[in-house]
Amino acid sequence: MKALRELGNYSTLLYQALRSSTEFKTYRKSFFHEMVKIGYDSVPIIMLTGFFTGSVMTIQSAYQLESAFIPLSTIGAIVSESILIELAAVISSLVLAGKVGARIATELGTMRVSEQIDALESMGFNSVSFLVVPRVLAGIMMFPVLYIVACVFGIGGGLLAGLFTGTVPAADFLLGARMYFQPWTVIFGFVKMFVFGFIITSISSYKGYYATGGAEGVGKSTTNATVISCMVVLLADFLLASLLL
Amino acid sequence: MIEIKNLTKSFGDLLVWEDVSFNIQDGETIAIIGKSGCGKSVLIKHINALLVPDSGSVLIDGEDIHKMDYVLKRKLRQKFGVLFQGSALFDSINTFENVAFPLRYFSNQSEEEIRNNVMEALSHVNLEDAYNKETSELSGGMRKRVGLARAIVLKPNYIMYDEPTSGLDPQTSQEINELIIDLAKSLDITSIVVTHDMHSVLKVADKVAFLDQEKLSWHGTVEEMKKSEHKALIDFITASEYQIKQRVEYN
Numbered sequence: 270m271k272a273l274r275e276l277g278n279y280s281t282l283l284y285q286a287l288r289s290s291t292e293f294k295t296y297r298k299s300f301f302h303e304m305v306k307i308g309y310d311s312v313p314i315i316m317l318t319g320f321f322t323g324s325v326m327t328i329q330s331a332y333q334l335e336s337a338f339i340p341l342s343t344i345g346a347i348v349s350e351s352i353l354i355e356l357a358a359v360i361s362s363l364v365l366a367g368k369v370g371a372r373i374a375t376e377l378g379t380m381r382v383s384e385q386i387d388a389l390e391s392m393g394f395n396s397v398s399f400l401v402v403p404r405v406l407a408g409i410m411m412f413p414v415l416y417i418v419a420c421v422f423g424i425g426g427g428l429l430a431g432l433f434t435g436t437v438p439a440a441d442f443l444l445g446a447r448m449y450f451q452p453w454t455v456i457f458g459f460v461k462m463f464v465f466g467f468i469i470t471s472i473s474s475y476k477g478y479y480a481t482g483g484a485e486g487v488g489k490s491t492t493n494a495t496v497i498s499c500m501v502v503l504l505a506d507f508l509l510a511s512l513l514l
Numbered sequence: 515m516i517e518i519k520n521l522t523k524s525f526g527d528l529l530v531w532e533d534v535s536f537n538i539q540d541g542e543t544i545a546i547i548g549k550s551g552c553g554k555s556v557l558i559k560h561i562n563a564l565l566v567p568d569s570g571s572v573l574i575d576g577e578d579i580h581k582m583d584y585v586l587k588r589k590l591r592q593k594f595g596v597l598f599q600g601s602a603l604f605d606s607i608n609t610f611e612n613v614a615f616p617l618r619y620f621s622n623q624s625e626e627e628i629r630n631n632v633m634e635a636l637s638h639v640n641l642e643d644a645y646n647k648e649t650s651e652l653s654g655g656m657r658k659r660v661g662l663a664r665a666i667v668l669k670p671n672y673i674m675y676d677e678p679t680s681g682l683d684p685q686t687s688q689e690i691n692e693l694i695i696d697l698a699k700s701l702d703i704t705s706i707v708v709t710h711d712m713h714s715v716l717k718v719a720d721k722v723a724f725l726d727q728e729k730l731s732w733h734g735t736v737e738e739m740k741k742s743e744h745k746a747l748i749d750f751i752t753a754s755e756y757q758i759k760q761r762v763e764y765n
Contacts, residue, residue: 383600393588393589
């Protein structure tokens with residue numbers, strides 16, 4: 270029953286956000302501000318996540334596929350395809366649920382419990398347009414950009430790990446990556462990140478916007494925002510894979 | 515004029531109050547009093563439609579704010595200034611920007627005009643020198659005054675104060691009370707003050723509405739309140755030595 274009510278409130282907030290999205294003047298400034306916070310500020314953590322994911326993939330694949338009958342280029346193909354089709358999007362999104370989602374839920378939750386959202390409404394602002402719309406729009410625009418960063422550093426990390434551990438020469442790695450490359454996997458990655466960006470920013474906005482009960486309530490909202498975002502991202506990943514592949 | 519008619523509100527099974535009706539005339543200052551948790555703040559959030567009642571209506575100059583569409587409601591809310599209990603300043607921007615905030619979005623004023631209006635609002639609350647301070651650098655009393663400057667910068671017709679003196683020392687409380695009186699006079703503004711500080715009520719209010727036992731228990735002028743034999747009201751207003759003295763002196 271509670272879950273149904275939450276779903277209803279979440280849908281109502283999304284509907285309000287959709288209706289308010291035409292009020293660009295209200296959220297223009299915070300939209301660009303959010304693009305910087307969600308996109309630019311997340312680049313370092315996405316670089317690191319991508320780099321180490323690719324590196325570990327290469328080392329583990331080389332370990333598991335150690336055989337005279339399997340060409341080394343296969344490792345490049347496995348790592349780059351896995352990064353492009355799945356890992357760059359999913360692992361980055363799980364990290365971003367912690368970084369971006371938690372920030373959004375905490376910010377809005379604190380604004381709610383300290384009556385700043387009431388203050389906005391009482392001044393005549395549409396608080397959904399001012400607070401939720403720019404965050405969700407910035408999320409769906411910047412997550413695909415971060416996907417590119419994750420892919421570049423993931424494949425780069427895999428390449429360098431193979432090179433420095435001496436398991437896969439760069440030429441073999443690149444040969445495999447090129448040989449099995451399909452542009453569709455990149456498009457699929459973009460679609461995923463677009464969806465994940467929407468899921469994380471909208472759920473976190475919802476949890477923060479309706480936070481109650483002071484500091485403890487904000488903490489609870491933030492935890493719920495992160496956990497639910499991660500769960501829904503994994504569910505959406507499964508659904509997208511089932512539908513689009 | 516604000517007309518509150520048969521307002522009832524509950525949160526789930528918890529009845530806050532029912533059948534609350536009273537009017538607020540233009541230019542008067544009314545204090546809404548009652549014990550903590552009796553729904554005073556909830557009541558003022560119904561006046562500018564931040565909360566929706568279970569039943570009843572709130573007429574602002576004859577129009578029911580709860581029956582308006584969202585766009586009209588937002589326009590009407592600009593006629594209200596609100597000083598929130600915790601000031602509700604935006605902590606990501608400084609004092610000047612907090613006060614300038616509504617002007618930047620709801621007026622077509624130039625930067626020069628915005629600056630002049632912000633400084634005028636800050637001068638009303640004696641804080642011109644603090645215009646570039648971060649909100650984290652402000653004391654409790656200063657935060658209330660900045661909140662007040664932000665509430666009056668759009669030159670509202672009505673101003674609502676939610677516990678304006680709570681958490682402040684007696685001297686700062688006195689300054690805030692004097693500000694409420696000054697603003698009511700100088701801006702010819704209708705003021706609604708939610709408080710349980712009887713010293714503040716006696717100082718600023720023309721009329722009093724007393725919430726008790728989930729209803730509007732008593733309503734009248736301050737002079738009538740001093741003479742009233744309403745038991746719950748007497749118990750409430752004579753809960754401190756100071757107030758007992760005031761009442762004895764009056765009688």
